[in-house]
Amino acid sequence: MFTASRALSRNISDGKELPRVPWLRDLYRYGCTPRHGQVVMVVGRSGSGKSALTMAWVQDMGLPTLYFSGDMSAFDASTRLASMVSGETVPMIEAAFDAGTQTEYVDALAESKVTFVFGAPITWQRVTDALEAYVELWDAYPEVLVIDNLMDLDGAESDYSVQMEAMSIVTELARETGATVFILHHASDKTMDAKNAPYDPPNRADVKGGLSEKPEISLSIALDPRRGTANVAVIKNRNGRSDPTARHFIEIGTEPELSRFHAL
Template identity: 60%
Template sequence: MLTPRRSLRLHAESGRELPRVPAFEALYRRGCRPRHGEVIMIAGRSGTQKSGFALFWAASMNLPTLYFSADMSPFTASTRLASMATGDTTEQVEAGMKQGGTTRARYLDALSHSRLTFSFGAPITWPALDEELEAYVELWDAYPQVIVLDNLMDFENAETDYTEQMAVMSGVTELARNTGATVIILHHASDKSWEAKSDPWSPPSRDQVKGGLSEKPELSLSVALDPSSLEYRVAVIKQRMGPSDPTARSFALLYCEPERTRFHARPYFRAPQVQLT
């Protein structure tokens, strides 16, 4: 049992703000304050670069991170990271790795300072997650500061079972409390709603997130990508300690560069792609 004074003293460190990412300045201006030790949900419709956004965020903060991916293959994840670090497209990275020599070494060197550790496989299970955490602690003598779960519906038995999804969210909250890590979990929004068909490039509102599960985390972000302009729209649809808009009509505007898994605060010049020979 903790008094309010003792609880504040013990948990003040875990509640501090996460390192800021320059590309997200529009999001911070809207009062979004992601914090250490929180559960954060990134929700969006299919094909909205949710995994790319989470990967870019984790790589940009470069905190000790354990990333569980059921959506991306090991090659896809590592290629995206190398592309992010060098500015080359994922196609160029793939060609360069096949080419070998100094080109291959350049991409490997670009990843040498990354603090991300991956676990791949579907479905994600709690026993496997526990084993990966134990191995991480054995290796680093500390819990990761960030845990990314990509995504909620790839947990065992959680694809369509609402009860199981609720259980996953309860487990995720317990995971954050027990480890002190920020847990970022990805989730889907409906592709079949009237809004999804009539206004597909706007972030889904809170009631469009499947299962209503965006109400559970301390912070829930809703994302959408306009494929023609590459505008990336991020709405804060739930924030326990700050402003939010459950309708998602108020959103921060970022710019996405899918071929390099990069995000920008302002429009950027898209140089012609040069293929390696």
């Protein structure tokens, strides 16, 4: 897909399990253990919290991460991440920025290993340029890449063939760099399940374009505000247990005011 100006050999940790995040305890118990060099798709309907969950996941793993965002502003992403790191609410952080007293949060963000790349559409040239710059700076590829989301890739909003090509490129990207690639994608909100059971994760058939079959792991997510949970189903798992119907899902506690999650 690309050649970085200072191309390196594949990350030697390729194939090893990613660091475990405590609040994903039940996901690991279920038999889903993402690894370096895999493609992991996180799907959900609109407003399902897939960006929040993925951002918290990569932040809590503590691995060098490039996060490509097509639909979040730099301020929104930064305040959300600062909330995760500091334990303060987003409104409190926004007020501090407005008052010019944001030093504490800026310092907290400096400890994060998540680097954002903003702009829509997300172009492959932007991805290439960001990776080359990262290699130039750190003499290594990032261990995690996030593409948020598939339909924000250039030309992929509604073109199935472009989406298929994008998944092929993402797979090659993971192979070339050894990075785990998290790619976020939408599920249909027009199905009977979406209308009758909006708090249940979408099944594999509801993933737009059927693209959840391409990655090694595909997770679907839905928020249940009644219980304060994020419900996550493993609808594809090449090396372990999965349930394409999404009827068997795990519950994760949510702290939306802090952009955090916790095990139940």
